[in-house]
Amino acid sequence: MDFYFGLAQLIGVHTLLGLSAYIVLLTGQVSLAQAGFFAVGAYTAGMLTVLAGWHLAPALGVSAMSGAAVACAVGFPALRVKGLMLVIATLAFGEGVRLFFFNFDYQIAKGGIQVGPLGGEGFRQIRFFPENGWGTGEVMLFIWAFVVAAMALLWWFDRSRYGTVLRAVGEDELAAQSVGVNLTAVKVSAMTVGGAIAGVGGGLYAHYTTHIEHASFSILLATFAIAYPIVGGLRSVFGTLLAVIFVQGFLIEGLRFLGDWRNLLFGALIVLAMNLRPSGFLGRGRHA
Amino acid sequence: MLDFFQTLSDGVLFGATYALIGIGFTLVFGVMHKINMAYAAASVGGAYAGLLVLKVMAGAPAWLVFLGAFVAGGLLGWMVYVACFHFIPLSSPLATLMSTVGMLLLIDEVIVHVTAGMPQGYPAMFDDVMLRAGEFSMRGDLLLVFGVSVLAMVGLLLLLYRTRLGLATRAVSQQPVAAQLCGIRLVRVNALTFVVTGLLGGLAGALIGASVGTLSPLLTVPLTVKGLIVTVIGGLGSIPGAIVAGLLVGGFENVLQLYRGVTERDLYVMLLLFAFLVFRPGGIFTAKGGRD
Amino acid sequence: MKTLALAVSLALAAGVAHAQTIKIAGFGAKSGVVRSFGINSEAAMLAAADNINKSGGVKLADGSKAKIEVEFLDDRCDAAEGISVIRRIAGTNAVVAVGPTCSNVAEPLFGILQKKVGDAGDSGLQMPVFTDVAIKVGLAKISEWAFRNVPNEMTMYNSLFYWLHTRHPELKSVYGGVEEDFAHSRATWYVVMKPRAEASGFDVVGNTKWLLADTNFATQVREMKKANADIVAVSAHPFSTCGVLKEMQRQGVKPKLLVGLTSSSSLETLQGCAKQAEGIIIPTSFAPINKEAIFAAKTTAKFKGAADLHSMAAWENMFILKNVMESEGLSGKPGDLQSDRRKIRDGLAKLKTTNGLIGVTKRDAEGEADKPYVFVHAKKGEWKVLHNPL
Numbered sequence: 001m002d003f004y005f006g007l008a009q010l011i012g013v014h015t016l017l018g019l020s021a022y023i024v025l026l027t028g029q030v031s032l033a034q035a036g037f038f039a040v041g042a043y044t045a046g047m048l049t050v051l052a053g054w055h056l057a058p059a060l061g062v063s064a065m066s067g068a069a070v071a072c073a074v075g076f077p078a079l080r081v082k083g084l085m086l087v088i089a090t091l092a093f094g095e096g097v098r099l100f101f102f103n104f105d106y107q108i109a110k111g112g113i114q115v116g117p118l119g120g121e122g123f124r125q126i127r128f129f130p131e132n133g134w135g136t137g138e139v140m141l142f143i144w145a146f147v148v149a150a151m152a153l154l155w156w157f158d159r160s161r162y163g164t165v166l167r168a169v170g171e172d173e174l175a176a177q178s179v180g181v182n183l184t185a186v187k188v189s190a191m192t193v194g195g196a197i198a199g200v201g202g203g204l205y206a207h208y209t210t211h212i213e214h215a216s217f218s219i220l221l222a223t224f225a226i227a228y229p230i231v232g233g234l235r236s237v238f239g240t241l242l243a244v245i246f247v248q249g250f251l252i253e254g255l256r257f258l259g260d261w262r263n264l265l266f267g268a269l270i271v272l273a274m275n276l277r278p279s280g281f282l283g284r285g286r287h288a
Numbered sequence: 289m290l291d292f293f294q295t296l297s298d299g300v301l302f303g304a305t306y307a308l309i310g311i312g313f314t315l316v317f318g319v320m321h322k323i324n325m326a327y328a329a330a331s332v333g334g335a336y337a338g339l340l341v342l343k344v345m346a347g348a349p350a351w352l353v354f355l356g357a358f359v360a361g362g363l364l365g366w367m368v369y370v371a372c373f374h375f376i377p378l379s380s381p382l383a384t385l386m387s388t389v390g391m392l393l394l395i396d397e398v399i400v401h402v403t404a405g406m407p408q409g410y411p412a413m414f415d416d417v418m419l420r421a422g423e424f425s426m427r428g429d430l431l432l433v434f435g436v437s438v439l440a441m442v443g444l445l446l447l448l449y450r451t452r453l454g455l456a457t458r459a460v461s462q463q464p465v466a467a468q469l470c471g472i473r474l475v476r477v478n479a480l481t482f483v484v485t486g487l488l489g490g491l492a493g494a495l496i497g498a499s500v501g502t503l504s505p506l507l508t509v510p511l512t513v514k515g516l517i518v519t520v521i522g523g524l525g526s527i528p529g530a531i532v533a534g535l536l537v538g539g540f541e542n543v544l545q546l547y548r549g550v551t552e553r554d555l556y557v558m559l560l561l562f563a564f565l566v567f568r569p570g571g572i573f574t575a576k577g578g579r580d
Numbered sequence: 581m582k583t584l585a586l587a588v589s590l591a592l593a594a595g596v597a598h599a600q601t602i603k604i605a606g607f608g609a610k611s612g613v614v615r616s617f618g619i620n621s622e623a624a625m626l627a628a629a630d631n632i633n634k635s636g637g638v639k640l641a642d643g644s645k646a647k648i649e650v651e652f653l654d655d656r657c658d659a660a661e662g663i664s665v666i667r668r669i670a671g672t673n674a675v676v677a678v679g680p681t682c683s684n685v686a687e688p689l690f691g692i693l694q695k696k697v698g699d700a701g702d703s704g705l706q707m708p709v710f711t712d713v714a715i716k717v718g719l720a721k722i723s724e725w726a727f728r729n730v731p732n733e734m735t736m737y738n739s740l741f742y743w744l745h746t747r748h749p750e751l752k753s754v755y756g757g758v759e760e761d762f763a764h765s766r767a768t769w770y771v772v773m774k775p776r777a778e779a780s781g782f783d784v785v786g787n788t789k790w791l792l793a794d795t796n797f798a799t800q801v802r803e804m805k806k807a808n809a810d811i812v813a814v815s816a817h818p819f820s821t822c823g824v825l826k827e828m829q830r831q832g833v834k835p836k837l838l839v840g841l842t843s844s845s846s847l848e849t850l851q852g853c854a855k856q857a858e859g860i861i862i863p864t865s866f867a868p869i870n871k872e873a874i875f876a877a878k879t880t881a882k883f884k885g886a887a888d889l890h891s892m893a894a895w896e897n898m899f900i901l902k903n904v905m906e907s908e909g910l911s912g913k914p915g916d917l918q919s920d921r922r923k924i925r926d927g928l929a930k931l932k933t934t935n936g937l938i939g940v941t942k943r944d945a946e947g948e949a950d951k952p953y954v955f956v957h958a959k960k961g962e963w964k965v966l967h968n969p970l
Contacts, residue, residue, distance in 0.1 A: 002705070003664070003671040010660055030382065081565055084323050085524070087385070088516045089565050092558040095513065099555040102761065120551070120761050124687055125722070130695070130704040136667075209659045210691030213684065213763070216659060219509060223389055230386045253664065256653065263611050263656070264401065267394030271387045275375045278383035291802075298798035305795075397611070405615035407819045407852035418830060427798075427830065499795070501826035502852040504819045505613055506793040538796075546799055550789045551760055 005136035009208055011248050012143040016201030017221075018228025018240040019150050020194040023157070025229050027190045028170035033074055033090035035222035036097035037067040037198035038205065042212050043101060043117060045203025049128045051108055051116055056128050060146070060203045067199020068192045070097075075191035079184060094222045102214035122213025126206050143204050150197050154237045166190055170234075198225075231273055233280025242281050290423060295546045296539050301430035303538015305499055307437045308492040309511055310518030310530035312485040315444065318525025319461045319481045322384050326368050326391035327489055328511035333395045334361030334490030335497045339408060350411040350498065357494035358487055364395070365486015369479050378464075392508065399505050412498035433495045437534070440488055441527050447484070457481060461525075517557065521564050523571025532572055600646035600912045602638055604629070604901060605674035606894065607665050608681035608713060610654035613819070616848065616886070617681045621712055621894040622652040623885020624876075625678060628898035631879060638902050641909035648902070657682040662689045670707045675910065675920045677709045678897050681890075683716035683764050686726075693723035697925065706918065708925040710901065712894035715843060716764045717771060720947035727928045727947040729893045729900070733772045733842055736863035736953045739969060741773075741780035743955070744811070744837065744861075751836055755809035756787030757800065757824055759816035765792075765841055769815035773839075777813070785809050794820055797827040805833045813839040814860075818846070822853035829856050837861065845956055845963060846888040854961040865951040866892040866937060867965050873937040892937055900934045939970050 017038055024031045041063035048059035074093055081089050107116035117123035129139050157163040168176040169186045177183055206212045224247070231246065232239030251269060255262040277283060309328055316324045338357030341348050372387040417428025448454035459467040460477045468474050496511070497503040518537055522529030540560055545553040564571065606625045610618035629648040632638065637645040653669065655662040662685035669677050680686050694704035704723065711720075711728040720728045744751070754777045759765035774784050785807050788800040801824065804812060812828075812835040814821050821844055828834070838860040840849070845862040866889040868874045876895050877887035885891055904927035910920045934941045939952030957966040 001671070003667040006664055006667040010664060025382075030385070077562075077566065081569060084317070084321075085520060085565065085569065087323065088520050089562070091513065092517065092561045096555055096558040099552070099558070103551050103555075120766055121763055122684075122687075125691060127691060127695075130692065130702050133701045133703045135703050205660075209663060209688040211659065211684075211688035215684065215761070219513065227386060227389065230382045252661065253668075259654075260401065260610065262654070263397045264394065267390045267392070267397060270390030271371050271394065274383045274387035274390065275371070278376050278380035294802065295799055298796070302796040302798070400612055400615050404619060405611075405613040406848045407613075407822060409822075409852050409854070415826075416830070425831070496795075500823060502819060502822045504852075506819055507795070510793050510795075542796065542799060550791055550794075550800075 005140045020198035021225040022229035024194040032222040034225040036094040037195040038202035039217035041199030041202030042206035046206040063199040063203035064196040068196035071195020075188035233283030239282035299542025300539035303535040304434035307531040307534025309515040313515045313519040325388040329392045329395040329508045330364040331489035331493035335493030354494040357490040361490015362487040365482040369482035407502040407504040410497035523573040526573040529573035601649040603674040605669040606652040607679035609657040611656040620885040620891035623883035624891040624894040627879040659688040683714040686714035690722035690726040693725040713890040731865040738776045751810035753809040757814045801827045811837045818848035825856035
């Protein structure tokens, strides 16, 4: 049972990562920076619970804010860059965040030993959950509370004017501008919301693995972040959830019985999925 | 002062490898307006395939291995085209992006499975040649890489501007619909673009393997990132831009490594990219605009 | 006669019906650049299990014998996946887990285990983990359920530098090359090699740095050339080690001696750059220097794995576990799974020494090992024993 709870925890964390890319993708921006916001949230929450002794919930609130702040700062220059250049620019930003943490040391002495992030060595012993006796089921529920909240928020956006505006910008910027949509506000706000969600996800991830380092937030993670909404389809938030379950639950854990073939199938199935359903699982199918 | 020039020269020369891989990225972008994220992986894959020549004929000369990589690269390029670009409609850029990522992962895994992840020594040409002028020295094998990039550039420019295939390619990149109306077969042009860039990629992979001395799956992702950065700095679609940008990035990163150390080096490369995006978004040689 | 035959067949049937298995789970990296580690560890575990089973198996508390079953899972050298894997293993009837390969997986994984045995307020996982490969210094103390059978680099390099100093009194200076972005190689230079070299009377004149996936070492080797040290110590994994060695050849940098990182004393370095690595000296906890070691290597080869310090640790682990199981008296019944796991943990914690393939291994209170070692050097594409301090 523990295993399934643990898997559900991981799926929850990755869903948050995917959702953060989802909302940005709705506005037509392909952002590989989400892993960077995720990292900011992870280190923030970790430092608050380990160095300052905070409870995880308020620490996650600060993670959300720091993720949002960094995302907002990225959102403005991102306006100047279009299409595939944005992909590369956000990739470079994500790498920049990783490199920042690679060089980041902040240790204080607690109980006779040094704790805190230590550059290349990483940030170890983020043990809020086990130290406070949380069982795997309880952690799962905690994580999913945030996932459900994020999904509800985005689902509500989709039903409101804001969501329509987001998608309008994603479909055709020029047309949206000509009916009076403020592109800057829309794109930057989407990026900010995405950053907040990624920040929370990152904070939860840090406490899930108890040890984070710069290499945990690599380009691969950034690619996973946009893979989820692309493979899941942009029609609804459930597409992203479905894609996370497909990748983490099916491809990574479910195919274990295939032994060595599992890794080969991973890339092959993604290629196949994109060929068969280019707009994603819950997208519009082959006919636009 | 000599330190600075030596470091700059070392970096610029190594940048020739980035230039070579950047040419392929920028060509695919210029023609199909899509990023092929699997390009560097396919190039490294081609280089690995070149090693099969040594299995068949032990002690084969290096250039024969490079030839093997060249051919294998072309084949891989065609496979990437079929898997990622042929069936997916052009109106789904996200799907092609994701499928090339899937292809990158697949090629990486195949390499890991076949070699059990172990580094493979790679044959080299002129790797013991060092041109010296007193304290100053330059690697001979990197000069070869630079020479090949220039030749590749000349060859590709000739192809693009002096042949019918090149004309068709340029037509397709500017106005795909009008080109089809003129009787140009879109599928054939696109497939051939991938094959040509694949051939170059295989050669690039082999030369990079020779310059580094060993091939490892560790090479694929960093090369992809460098290739993309070089493409953007040089100007999307511009082949001379890719070469200049490659040398620039190579020199810049090495000089910054000298002064700021290896852990901060890549951060500065990212900042260089951002500087270009802010001040010169078209890159060094902005490609001539199309309709949009 | 008939009743006798019936009685015998019934007894046999009863014996067969009670044929028990004890499951040991192995896990490690079977993907990426470290794939060979996972393949070799798995082969060593399967080979050891096969050997144990052929000699009758493990004796349980009730006197019956059980066969050992090995299942190996791939964690892809990823922390989150490693955690998933150990939870999955904990959900099966495996009594102990052997692994992981990567230190960056070991650290988080040990972090989710219960820190102190019997602490009711700690909800960490209660599963004994006996590591064969992950070598970064100081990990087992993270949890009382974590144990390792990996070489103690502090002892080995101390001994190596002392021996080098005694044997080559004319060599005075040491220069280091460090792979900065990989926890193990970085820690080994700053925490182990540098201080141990100084303690042995060498003058450490400096060090240069690079990253794991770097491809251009011109600047670093130039710094090395300037330092002109007698001994160059390279704390890096095979890919960048080969890159540096090739650049050294290019620039004509020929130190009198080369010292390498423990985990680079494997086939990988020789595959990548045997010629340039000629003569590099590395301390290692495995070399085929006696009958047991050669036998272990041969048997593992039958299961398509190579024998090196990493995979042979997995082999040793299997036999250590067999002894612990027999001395603690496992029940092997499904209902006693958790108590069996606890018995194994307690048994491992009690051990003061274990039998290594090349000598006796000492164990400490933190769950770490102090393994016997030899110094090997690369000669003509093979690792040959240079000095056997045993």
